[in-house]
Amino acid sequence: xxxxxxxxxxxSVQEGDNSIINCxxxxxxxxxxxxxxxxxxxxxxxxxxxxxxxxxxQGQRVTVLLNKTVKHLSLQIAATQPGDSAVxxxxxxxxTGSARQLTFGSGTQLTVLP
Amino acid sequence: DAGITQSPRHKVTETGTPVxxxxxxxxxxxxxxxxxxxxGHGLRLIHYSYGVKDTxxxxxxxxxxxxxxxxxxxxxxxxSATSSQTSVYFCAISESKQQETQYFGPGTRLLVL
Numbered sequence: 001x002x003x004x005x006x007x008x009x010x011x012s013v014q015e016g017d018n019s020i021i022n023c024x025x026x027x028x029x030x031x032x033x034x035x036x037x038x039x040x041x042x043x044x045x046x047x048x049x050x051x052x053x054x055x056x057x058q059g060q061r062v063t064v065l066l067n068k069t070v071k072h073l074s075l076q077i078a079a080t081q082p083g084d085s086a087v088x089x090x091x092x093x094x095x096t097g098s099a100r101q102l103t104f105g106s107g108t109q110l111t112v113l114p
Numbered sequence: 115d116a117g118i119t120q121s122p123r124h125k126v127t128e129t130g131t132p133v134x135x136x137x138x139x140x141x142x143x144x145x146x147x148x149x150x151x152x153x154g155h156g157l158r159l160i161h162y163s164y165g166v167k168d169t170x171x172x173x174x175x176x177x178x179x180x181x182x183x184x185x186x187x188x189x190x191x192x193x194s195a196t197s198s199q200t201s202v203y204f205c206a207i208s209e210s211k212q213q214e215t216q217y218f219g220p221g222t223r224l225l226v227l
Binding site for chain 1: 155157
């Protein structure tokens, strides 16, 4: 079936370095993708999104890249800070008739080392 | 958490008892969703609502029912709780079908003994 998956379950980076979190998707009908950050004990928090007609989108310290040819999505975090430690989810969003539904990957745990 | 509250935040119950979780939003968004989050499964959609009294099933709807009698409240009911329904439950909202981004509440941690 269609699914969203993540390449690595954990990622450790030094404070100040850049982080790259990867995601693979298999549903070619998906036209919208979202990255969420989830801190322990909290709900997922929206970080950045990208539509399928775009290759790149930048936010504050974050960049999302979309490669539709290989169905790959990545989240880049510049100058990673301790507050960036969290689980990061990518989600694909597609229309299902009455609503749009999100399908989540299982997440990547990012740990920022001092 | 984008004007979303969930109650209770924590609940312990016994197998076979009914449980109702409440999601309340102050954003006047049309769409509301219930997800469950389990280790190794990420977040999975249980039910969603696209308007007052308009609901539909998600990926893992068996054993759950929902109701939405007013815009701001979306209730999730476990008619007879089972241990497999031990999970963290999240409510989410989105403004419209065209506004795809969903914003999540703080979650309810449910333990069924």
